[in-house]
Amino acid sequence: MKRISLIGATGSIGxxxxxxxxxxxxxxxxxxxxxxxxxxxxxxxINRLRPKxxxxxxxxVLEQLKPRLTYEPLFFIGLEGLIACATAxxxxxxxTAVVGAVGLEPTLAAIEAGKDIALANxxxxxxxxxxxxxxxxxxxxxxxPVDSEHSAIYQCLNxxxxxxxxxxxxxASGGSFRDKSREELEGVTVAxxxxxxxxxxxxxxxxxxxxxxxxxxxxxxxxWLFDIDYNDIEVVLHRESIIHSMxxxxxxxxxxxxxxxxxxxPILYALSAPKRLEIEGxxxxxxxxxxxxxxxxxxxxxxxxxxxxYEAGRAGGSMPxxxxxANEAAVExxxxxxxxxxxxxxxxxxxxxxxTVIAEPTLEEILQIxxxxxxxxxxxx
Ligand code: NDP
Ligand code: MG
Numbered sequence: 001m002k003r004i005s006l007i008g009a010t011g012s013i014g015x016x017x018x019x020x021x022x023x024x025x026x027x028x029x030x031x032x033x034x035x036x037x038x039x040x041x042x043x044x045x046i047n048r049l050r051p052k053x054x055x056x057x058x059x060x061v062l063e064q065l066k067p068r069l070t071y072e073p074l075f076f077i078g079l080e081g082l083i084a085c086a087t088a089x090x091x092x093x094x095x096t097a098v099v100g101a102v103g104l105e106p107t108l109a110a111i112e113a114g115k116d117i118a119l120a121n122x123x124x125x126x127x128x129x130x131x132x133x134x135x136x137x138x139x140x141x142x143x144x145p146v147d148s149e150h151s152a153i154y155q156c157l158n159x160x161x162x163x164x165x166x167x168x169x170x171x172a173s174g175g176s177f178r179d180k181s182r183e184e185l186e187g188v189t190v191a192x193x194x195x196x197x198x199x200x201x202x203x204x205x206x207x208x209x210x211x212x213x214x215x216x217x218x219x220x221x222x223x224w225l226f227d228i229d230y231n232d233i234e235v236v237l238h239r240e241s242i243i244h245s246m247x248x249x250x251x252x253x254x255x256x257x258x259x260x261x262x263x264x265x266p267i268l269y270a271l272s273a274p275k276r277l278e279i280e281g282x283x284x285x286x287x288x289x290x291x292x293x294x295x296x297x298x299x300x301x302x303x304x305x306x307x308x309x310y311e312a313g314r315a316g317g318s319m320p321x322x323x324x325x326a327n328e329a330a331v332e333x334x335x336x337x338x339x340x341x342x343x344x345x346x347x348x349x350x351x352x353x354x355x356t357v358i359a360e361p362t363l364e365e366i367l368q369i370x371x372x373x374x375x376x377x378x379x380x381x
């Protein structure tokens with residue numbers, strides 16, 4: 001029996017994680033459930049899975065939830081609540097499904113408490129990859145990817161020798177605007193940006209997919225997860241999202257992992273690996289039906305976000321923190337209708353240009369830079 005703590009439980013990944021847990025009651029038990037403000041979704045899943053710890057974003061949300069529960073768990077709120085859930089005594093593994101750098105402190109606390117991590121929250125690894133990977137080593141826990149591309153790479157590396165890898169090839173669907181030229185991106189709306197062709201996901205990552213910052217964040221995520229040089233990480237456009245990613249070896253052999261786009265696959269594998277379990281409702285791949293798969297160059301001029309992410313990754317130190325914080329702040333402004341779509345990459349580039357890199361930032365420095373970048377963008381909007 002594996003006891004799971006889930007932070008960011010009411011979101012797209014969170015709800016699919018609950019579904020996966022419910023499908024295997026003999027193997028998984030939900031120990032802790034942390035969410036933000038979505039009381040309706042929280043009520044439903046908490047009553048169904050009966051976790052011992054429950055945390056909400058603030059006291060008002062918690063008070064709304066309490067009378068709707070059919071039993072009495074231990075209640076928490078805020079960042080402290082996220083940390084309490086992430087370090088819940090009996091939890092074996094923490095699924096990090098919150099969105100944004102708010103996941104950093106709970107993730108580090110979980111690692112320090114000896115919990116394994118199933119990581120969906122890529123922003124944590126982007127903003128502080130060196131701290132997270134060092135803590136994972138120090139405390140001897142495992143860090144398994146939930147992100148579909150990284151899950152694919154992890155599966156392609158099964159049983160392989162690390163020295164034999166020549167490169168990682170991340171596939172990118174191209175997001176909602178993949179068929180638009182840069183000129184056509186002027187004036188696109190929030191609703192258009194939120195319409196992803198292949199995946200149904202939270203708002204922030206859907207915008208990130210449209211700008212290509214998502215793939216940029218994933219390049220940095222891959223660097224830290226697989227300890228691989230940026231020169232050996234390639235991005236290729238693949239509009240069907242059937243090949244989730246690939247690994248090329250030194251003998252030119254390429255391993256790929258395929259499947260229909262359904263995040264429950266990678267979520268389940270992050271919890272069950274190296275074992276494989278069944279998932280009800282996960283449609284099997286029918287290549288005859290699909291017929292053709294397409295691949296194309298991920299052009300760095302068409303996708304400046306990808307260029308910026310490689311630049312931030314190569315600059316290292318605190319630069320990815322700036323890229324991530326600036327992107328989070330800019331996406332929020334865009335979602336609120338306060339800036340245009342193309343302003344997102346402009347704001348990120350500006351924030352990077354004015355930043356002087358700190359080589360090995362401490363947690364305090366990262367939190368401080370993260371805060372400062374957000375404030376600056378908020379004020380300059
Ligand atoms: P959603 O926006 O759907 O969900 C985010 C979750 O985090 C919600 O439960 C939200 O609570 C909670 N949350 C946000 N801020 C706080 C806070 N301050 N305190 C407590 N809880 C908070 O995001 P996704 O599920 O789409 O994505 C989650 C992470 O997984 C992201 O890092 C994303 O990049 C990554 N990911 C997602 C994929 C997907 O298919 N969705 C695929 C690969 C990676 P509430 O809504 O109740 O306020
Ligand atoms: Mg992904």
